[in-house]
Amino acid sequence: MLEDQTARPDGMSPHIPAQPAAEAPRPHTWPEGYPDGYAVVDVETTGLARDDRIVSAAVYRLDAHGEVEDHWYTPVNPQRDPGPTWIHGLTSEALADAPLFPEIADDFAARLRGRVLVAHNAIFDWSMIAREYARAQLEAPVRQRLCTIALSKELALPLPNHKLESLAAHYGVVQQQAHHALDDARVLAEAFRPSLHLAASQEVRLPLLACQPLSEWSDAVVPRGGGGAPGGGGMSGSYGRSWRPSRKRPACPYPNPGRYEPEGRLVQGMRVAISGDTSVDRDLLEDRAIEAGLHIATSVSRLTSLLVTNDPDSPTSKVVKARSFGTPVIDEAAFSQLLQDVAPAPER
Known part of the structure; x- marks a missing residue:
C-alpha cells in the first residue's frame, strides 16, 4: 500500500506528472540560518476535530534550496468512518486493507526527521500528525514548521485569498487531483520553491514556529450530528468545524x-x-x-x-x-x- 518514489529524481508518481512552475530568481548568496532541508506534507483526514484521524499522508522531501529529492505516499486505515469521502475520495472499502498509522509511523518519521515541516495551514497538519503519534505512544521527529500561508503574507504575494489553488495559480502550478494528499503535496512543493527563492533574495526571515510533540493524550470523542453512512454522502458532523472544538x-x-x-x-x-x-x-x-x-x-x-x-x-x-x-x-x-x-x- 506504500508508494515510495525515492529513486525518481523528480519525485513524481507516474500517474501525476510534474508541472512547470514560474521560478523566482535564485539569489547569488543564500541567507545564513535558513534550514538545511524541508518536508512538504499533506494529510487527508476523517474530519477537523481533535478525535479525527488521518486517512492518507504524503511527503515531498526538499533540499535547502527547495529542490525535490524524493516523495512518499500512503493511505491509512483510520479504524472508523473515513468521513468526507466526497472530498478525499477514500471510502471504507478502499481503506480496508491500508496499514494502520503505527505501521507507517517509522516510515513517516524517517521522511520528517531533521527537516522543517512545510504545509498549507501547517498548524492543522502538524496537530493531526502529533496526535496520531501520541496515540501510537510515539513522538513525531519534528521541531519546526513553516506555514506557506504565513510565508505568502511575509512576501506580500498578490493573492486574492490564501487557498492553495490561489498560491498554485500565482506560480503557474497545475493541480491534477485536488484533495489527494500526494498531488496536494506536489503542488505545494512546486509553489514553495519559488517562494523560498524569493524570500532568500529579499533576505526575509522565514516564519518558522516551534513544534511541541504531545507527551500525553486524551482521545475524547467529539459528538457528531446527523452523520452519513460510511462511504456515503452525508456531511460528517466534525467536518466544517474547528479541529479543536x-x-x-x-x-x-x-x-x-x-x-x-x-x-x-x-x-x-x-x-x-x-x-x-x-x-x-x-x-x-x-x-x-x-x-x-x-x-x-x-x-x-x-x-x-x-x-x-x-x-x-x-x-x-x-x-x-x-x-x-x-x-x-x-x-x-x-x-x-x-x-x-x-x-x-x-x-x-
Missing part, C-alpha cells in the same frame, strides 16, 4: 486577583490564556489549571493574568495583545512548574 467549563469560583508577578506564585482565580502548541495535550493542561483553581480564558484582554506559549515570538493575536497590554508571558515548562504550588485565593 471548545468545551463548556464551569465558572471559576474565585475572583481574579490580578496579573501574575514574575518569579512569584500563581494565585487561584488568575485568568490564564494558552496560545499555540503544547507538549501536554491542551485539554489535559487546561484541566490541570482548572483543578488548581485558575480560570482558563479563550482570549487575551486587559484582565488576563498570564499568557502561556511555547512560541513567544510568533505573531498570533494572543501574543500580540499580551505584548500590547503588558501581560506576562511564560512557556509551558514554567507554567507546569507553577501549577504544582498555586496559592489559595485571598479571603473575600
Whole structure:
C-alpha cells in the first residue's frame, strides 16, 4: 500500500506528472540560518476535530534550496468512518486493507526527521500528525514548521485569498487531483520553491514556529450530528468545524486577583490564556489549571493574568495583545512548574 518514489529524481508518481512552475530568481548568496532541508506534507483526514484521524499522508522531501529529492505516499486505515469521502475520495472499502498509522509511523518519521515541516495551514497538519503519534505512544521527529500561508503574507504575494489553488495559480502550478494528499503535496512543493527563492533574495526571515510533540493524550470523542453512512454522502458532523472544538467549563469560583508577578506564585482565580502548541495535550493542561483553581480564558484582554506559549515570538493575536497590554508571558515548562504550588485565593 506504500508508494515510495525515492529513486525518481523528480519525485513524481507516474500517474501525476510534474508541472512547470514560474521560478523566482535564485539569489547569488543564500541567507545564513535558513534550514538545511524541508518536508512538504499533506494529510487527508476523517474530519477537523481533535478525535479525527488521518486517512492518507504524503511527503515531498526538499533540499535547502527547495529542490525535490524524493516523495512518499500512503493511505491509512483510520479504524472508523473515513468521513468526507466526497472530498478525499477514500471510502471504507478502499481503506480496508491500508496499514494502520503505527505501521507507517517509522516510515513517516524517517521522511520528517531533521527537516522543517512545510504545509498549507501547517498548524492543522502538524496537530493531526502529533496526535496520531501520541496515540501510537510515539513522538513525531519534528521541531519546526513553516506555514506557506504565513510565508505568502511575509512576501506580500498578490493573492486574492490564501487557498492553495490561489498560491498554485500565482506560480503557474497545475493541480491534477485536488484533495489527494500526494498531488496536494506536489503542488505545494512546486509553489514553495519559488517562494523560498524569493524570500532568500529579499533576505526575509522565514516564519518558522516551534513544534511541541504531545507527551500525553486524551482521545475524547467529539459528538457528531446527523452523520452519513460510511462511504456515503452525508456531511460528517466534525467536518466544517474547528479541529479543536471548545468545551463548556464551569465558572471559576474565585475572583481574579490580578496579573501574575514574575518569579512569584500563581494565585487561584488568575485568568490564564494558552496560545499555540503544547507538549501536554491542551485539554489535559487546561484541566490541570482548572483543578488548581485558575480560570482558563479563550482570549487575551486587559484582565488576563498570564499568557502561556511555547512560541513567544510568533505573531498570533494572543501574543500580540499580551505584548500590547503588558501581560506576562511564560512557556509551558514554567507554567507546569507553577501549577504544582498555586496559592489559595485571598479571603473575600
